Amino acid sequence: xxxxxxxxxxxxxxxxxxxKVHCVIGYRQGSIPMRxxxxxxxxxxETDKMTWSCFCTQNLAKYLIGREEPTxxxxxxxxxxxxxxxxxxxxxxxxxxxxxxxxxxxxxxYRKVQSKLPGRVIxxxxxxxxxxxxxxxxxxxxxxxxxxxxxNCYTCNHRNPVIYDQLIGEKGExxxxxxxxxxxxxxxxxxxxxxxxxxxxxxKDCIRCxxxxxxxxxxxxxxxxxxxxKPQWCGKTVDExxxxxxxxxxxxxxxxxxxxxxxxxxxCPMGIKMRRxxxxxxxxxxxxxxxxxxxxxxxxxxxxxxxxxDPEEFMLK
Amino acid sequence: xxTARMTLKNSCLSKRKLIMLEKIIFKNNLEMLLNKISRxxxxxxxxxxxxxxxxxxxxxxxxxxxNFTNTDLSPxxxxxxxxxxxxxxxxxxRSADGMILKRPELKEGSKALFNIRPCDAKAxxxxxxxxxxxxQKPDVYWKDKREKTLLLGLACNHPCPACFCTSVxxxxxxxxxxxxxxxxxxxxxxxKPLTPKGENLLxxxxxxxxxxxxxxxxxxKQAKDMIQGGLGLENIQAGSILDIYEHSAWExxxxxxxxxxxxTFYCPTCHCFDIQDETRGTYGRRVRNWDTCMSPHFTLHxxxxxxxxxxxxxxxxxxxxxxxxxxxxxxxxxGCVGCGRCTQKCPVNIDVREVVNTIxx
Numbered sequence: 001x002x003x004x005x006x007x008x009x010x011x012x013x014x015x016x017x018x019x020k021v022h023c024v025i026g027y028r029q030g031s032i033p034m035r036x037x038x039x040x041x042x043x044x045x046e047t048d049k050m051t052w053s054c055f056c057t058q059n060l061a062k063y064l065i066g067r068e069e070p071t072x073x074x075x076x077x078x079x080x081x082x083x084x085x086x087x088x089x090x091x092x093x094x095x096x097x098x099x100x101x102x103x104x105x106x107x108x109x110y111r112k113v114q115s116k117l118p119g120r121v122i123x124x125x126x127x128x129x130x131x132x133x134x135x136x137x138x139x140x141x142x143x144x145x146x147x148x149x150x151x152n153c154y155t156c157n158h159r160n161p162v163i164y165d166q167l168i169g170e171k172g173e174x175x176x177x178x179x180x181x182x183x184x185x186x187x188x189x190x191x192x193x194x195x196x197x198x199x200x201x202x203x204k205d206c207i208r209c210x211x212x213x214x215x216x217x218x219x220x221x222x223x224x225x226x227x228x229x230k231p232q233w234c235g236k237t238v239d240e241x242x243x244x245x246x247x248x249x250x251x252x253x254x255x256x257x258x259x260x261x262x263x264x265x266x267x268c269p270m271g272i273k274m275r276r277x278x279x280x281x282x283x284x285x286x287x288x289x290x291x292x293x294x295x296x297x298x299x300x301x302x303x304x305x306x307x308x309x310d311p312e313e314f315m316l317k
Numbered sequence: 318x319x320t321a322r323m324t325l326k327n328s329c330l331s332k333r334k335l336i337m338l339e340k341i342i343f344k345n346n347l348e349m350l351l352n353k354i355s356r357x358x359x360x361x362x363x364x365x366x367x368x369x370x371x372x373x374x375x376x377x378x379x380x381x382x383x384n385f386t387n388t389d390l391s392p393x394x395x396x397x398x399x400x401x402x403x404x405x406x407x408x409x410x411r412s413a414d415g416m417i418l419k420r421p422e423l424k425e426g427s428k429a430l431f432n433i434r435p436c437d438a439k440a441x442x443x444x445x446x447x448x449x450x451x452x453q454k455p456d457v458y459w460k461d462k463r464e465k466t467l468l469l470g471l472a473c474n475h476p477c478p479a480c481f482c483t484s485v486x487x488x489x490x491x492x493x494x495x496x497x498x499x500x501x502x503x504x505x506x507x508x509k510p511l512t513p514k515g516e517n518l519l520x521x522x523x524x525x526x527x528x529x530x531x532x533x534x535x536x537x538k539q540a541k542d543m544i545q546g547g548l549g550l551e552n553i554q555a556g557s558i559l560d561i562y563e564h565s566a567w568e569x570x571x572x573x574x575x576x577x578x579x580x581t582f583y584c585p586t587c588h589c590f591d592i593q594d595e596t597r598g599t600y601g602r603r604v605r606n607w608d609t610c611m612s613p614h615f616t617l618h619x620x621x622x623x624x625x626x627x628x629x630x631x632x633x634x635x636x637x638x639x640x641x642x643x644x645x646x647x648x649x650x651x652g653c654v655g656c657g658r659c660t661q662k663c664p665v666n667i668d669v670r671e672v673v674n675t676i677x678x
Binding site for chain 2: 115137270
């Protein structure tokens with residue numbers, strides 16, 4: 001990990017020294033355990049703060065949108081797929097960005113670490129090779145990283161960057177080891193009543209903070225549908241109907257574009273598992289259209305294109 | 318012996334207005350106190366559910382959790398619900414009694430918040446200044462519930478890494494806003510009554526010993542020493558609003574903010590709301606919902622002009638409101654109690670201490 005961090009800093013420093021880019025986007029150490037902060041280095045000295053760890057859960061592609069100046073970005077598999085998607089959707093100019101691609105080790109979900117130590121205050125977490133060293137008042141615990149990875153990282157199929165200008169480190173394992181079709185769309189085999197119950201239960205704690213939407217690189221509309229008032233598509237209350245409307249509509253707006261990066265679930269302050277909706281859509285897109293977003297900067301997502309030979313078997317006759 | 322005790326009690330009664338004596342209760346005797354409270358109030362307390370700590374209804378002493386730092390969501394929702402119906406009307410334009418806004422009966426019951434943390438209680442005092450700023454026209458929805466609420470605070474013995482109450486005129490054993498402050502001595506609690514409402518509840522309890530009171534004071538000091546990072550406000554408080562507004566550091570501080578509403582919704586002192594009318598058939602209501610200054614539309618005018626149209630403007634405003642505008646308008650009261658929730662919940666780990674310390678230079 002330390003070697004990778006050195007490489008990241010060296011590459012970033014060089015890019016800024018040579019004036020190739022105006023800014024390098026990466027991560028820096030967070031202010032509390034198990035967190036990192038997005039970092040924007042505008043000078044070679046500022047690259048000294050850059051870091052890389054198993055806690056890098058924010059999708060940095062979000063910060064490329066609207067940037068005019070040439071920018072470099074540290075990006076692992078899913079993030080590079082989102083970058084490719086943004087290029088395809090004309091939100092980012094390819095020639096304006098310099099991608100420092102890196103293999104993802106699979107990110108840790110800090111809530112899973114917390115759940116292993118219920119009621120304990122965590123003062124420090126050190127990342128070691130296969131495990132985390134967690135320290136607090138009167139205790140020290142070792143937790144295996146593979147037990148506390150973020151849900152989507154277990155079933156990832158694209159850990160290596162799909163598009164990049166420079167590779168940091170080596171290409172590594174492509175998959176997270178899990179079988180995505182076994183865990184995606186967990187409600188598929190349930191009847192309507194059970195599905196409704198699961199749906200209600202999943203979203204009952206939503207406080208409409210929109211952290212999921214705001215962390216997502218796909219959500220860049222100048223006016224989000226939830227903010228429109230003429231007409232008002234979605235109420236602003238936390239009544240069930242309004243919460244459900246928001247989540248279903250957002251999931252569908254991401255259909256065919258979502259790379260399952262997990263930034264939404266990582267951002268949610270309530271720990272809501274909204275990927276239960278998007279994973280179903282991702283699976284359908286993959287199985288029905290043979291399409292996985294972000295692997296090609298030329299190919300349009302299936303739901304934004306009509307082709308006469310589009311599959312129709314699933315439609316009611 | 319009996320006579321002597323009677324004399325002591327009588328002399329205490331005559332000095333009641335001046336001294337509110339600390340009491341003691343063993344945790345395994347709490348049922349009696351809880352029963353007394355339950356006669357008048359519905360009791361709520363923090364309970365651990367998975368990795369979250371949430372406010373839950375308490376029916377017996379066993380429901381009480383002693384091993385927690387603070388609740389995830391602040392208790393402000395008890396007095397200021399996220400969605401609240403303010404007025405109702407019959408959505409029948411041609412009817413004689415149609416389209417007339419009427420306030421629904423304020424029939425919320427009395428609630429006791431048991432084991433509320435001092436920072437959250439102080440936050441209620443700050444919100445009192447906001448919602449009741451005009452004595453002629455207080456926010457009736459807030460005021461009605463506030464008057465019916467009893468606050469029994471649990472002082473912190475183990476502040477967490479994100480807490481910084483001591484930097485913002487608060488502390489782990491701070492009494493402001495509470496009816497009773499309780500200090501946890503493992504198997505027993507020292508209870509400090511702070512209001513007549515609080516004192517009335519504790520009349521049957523034994524007086525705390527000098528030793529226990531000293532032990533509690535020691536725990537307070539230890540807790541204060543545990544608070545790891547703080548923030549400095551001297552230059553922010555001394556500087557003019559315009560100087561702080563034009564500080565060069567905002568350009569670098571705002572960039573990672575994704576402008577969600579997490580910090581504002583978790584904050585115990587944030588209080589902005591948006592009002593809308595909703596109709597469904599012949600029923601209409603005017604409802605208010607929590608709003609966030611982080612939202613791009615927060616200051617959007619009907620003309621189309623948006624004075625805080627840029628992310629930097631909204632980011633800067635949040636901190637200036639809490640640390641500069643509120644003290645300016647509310648006689649020095651800070652809009653932050655140091656609970657640390659914003660730092661813990663922020664998806665990009667923006668740390669209020671880092672922001673304020675950078676601007677404080």
